[in-house]
Amino acid sequence: MNTVQLRFAACVFGAILSLSAAASPGAHGPNGEHLDDQAVGTAGGLARLPDGSVNVPKLAQRRMAIRTLMVQEGEHPLTVQLNARASIDPNAGGRVQAPFSGRIEPGPDGLPVAGQQVRKGQVLARISPVSDAIERGNQAAQLADLRANRALLARRVQRLESLEGTVPAKEIEAAKAELSSITGRERAVAGSISGVQAIIAPASGVIASASILNGQIVESRDVLFDIVDPQRMLVEAMATDATLAGRISEATLLQSPEVKLTLLGGARALRDGALPLNFRAAGNDVGLAVGQPVTVLAKLSTKVKGIALPAEALARNPANETVVWIKSGAQRFIALPVEARALDARTVVVTKGLSADNRVVVSGAALINQIR
DSSP states (O other), X not given: OOHHHHHHHHHHHHHHHHHHHHHOOOOBOTTSOBOGGGOOOOOSSSEEOTTSOEEOOHHHHHHTTOEEEEOOEEEEEEEEEEEEEEEEOTTTOEEEEOSSSEEEEEOTTOOOOTTOEEOTTOEEEEEEEOOOHHHHHHHHHHHHHHHHHHHHHHHHHHHHHHTBTTBOHHHHHHHHHHHHHHHHHHHHHHHHHHOOEEEEOSSSEEEEEEOOOTTOEEOTTOEEEEEEBTTEEEEXXXXXXXXXXXXXXXXXXXXXXXXXXXXXXXXXXXBTTBEEEEEEEEXXXXXXXXXXXXXXXXXXXXXXXXXXXXXXXXXXOXXXXXXXXXXXXXXXXXXXXXXXXXXXXXXXXXXXXXXXXXXXXXXXXXXXXTOO
């Protein structure tokens, strides 16, 4: 082999080495140990290797939409998850109760149903009072007495007015005052027997619940309607730490990350062994129902050191450990057990098990995890 051929072979060998190095970004564990040398077998297709790593050809990576990210360590705010429940904002909704025992009658627009829009001051229904037979009889007898006395007083006032000038004016005024009083009493008793009172909407919004029918007999203080403003609702979370409210800088809903929560304050009295924290949820339509259980993801002012990743980068291995997949070569992926906690609804921070400068799979990790 002449000198030219030797130089050509050396160039080809160097090119192969450089291409191999460029195609394989390398991988190392949290303590700096190299993971590239741990492979004990190779595979040409989609397969799990004997050492637990996975071989994914380039074509399969494109079909599975595998995306990786070179991660860096940083400081991120701590987060806590709180069990919560959606409720009515007392300044934007309302509750309609029966003022007395009575029979329900429809309003001018009929009886509203759940989900119907109403406006403040709208007549939702009418209620006519009901009572037992003895009480109703006593009221009817009292009304009859009042009507008879009113008729007598009316004739007396007429006589006194006809004798004006000979009868002192104070007697005429006293008779008129007595007639006005008994007329008012008669009207009040008559209203308690056969009067109808309108049930008015205290706020504009949507009927969250309606529990009445035409002709239904309700008791005093029975809940007839709940009205809620879908753009303004409260979320009540329960916390066991009395100082937590002062350390919350931002909060979101785990189920609806686009809904922003504003902390109103924390209670100072325990309820079922926990302290309620009240948040206001605002938006075009927060998509919450009254009483719906939700999870509040509260971001604290305290920070933790770790690596931020999308939540979909986490997977579970056969031992039910939380793992992330790192890319150690052009087609080889290795699973690393990690410890992670949520940063927000879409992001987690890995605090143990992963070091910086690894290329981590951030999209398609679940598909790689299923390869057997």
